[in-house]
Amino acid sequence: CRCGASKRKPGCDESHTALPFNEAGKLCDPDVFLVPLTTAESGVPLKVHFYPNDSYLIEGPFILRSADGSQVERAESGTLCRCGASGAKPFCDGSHMYIQKEPE
Numbered sequence: 001c002r003c004g005a006s007k008r009k010p011g012c013d014e015s016h017t018a019l020p021f022n023e024a025g026k027l028c029d030p031d032v033f034l035v036p037l038t039t040a041e042s043g044v045p046l047k048v049h050f051y052p053n054d055s056y057l058i059e060g061p062f063i064l065r066s067a068d069g070s071q072v073e074r075a076e077s078g079t080l081c082r083c084g085a086s087g088a089k090p091f092c093d094g095s096h097m098y099i100q101k102e103p104e
Contacts, residue, residue, distance in 0.1 A: 004084025004099070021084075055079040055092035064090070 001008075005015035046060035057079055064073040078091065085095035 001082070001084055053083075053096060055082055055096065 001012050001015075003016035003019055003021040005019055005021075006013045007015070044060045046058070046062055049057040049059070051057070057077075058075075059077050061076050062074070062078070063071055064075075064078075066072050072090075081089050081092045081095075083096040083099060085099050086093045087095065
């Protein structure tokens with residue numbers, strides 16, 4: 001979910017179609033790939049942490065690719081937006097702290 005309205009978070013339930021939600025989606029469409037760098041390459045496994053009403057915390061080296069396969073980001077760690085309110089999507093900018101969310 002990128003709009004923040006899905007009842008099936010983190011998945012999409014098409015709620016955005018009933019909202020004034022407009023997002024180009026190049027970097028954060030459903031086909032964005034989080035590619036872990038192999039443990040053999042980096043020596044560090046990829047870990048993704050999920051916390052209620054918070055971002056995805058990614059620990060370990062990864063490459064984020066867009067649907068067309070182009071590299072968006074290569075990093076050792078990062079946070080990805082789950083609430084749909086970030087101004088830096090697909091990355092978290094802390095906006096979830098200022099919107100009311102229901103427990104997940």
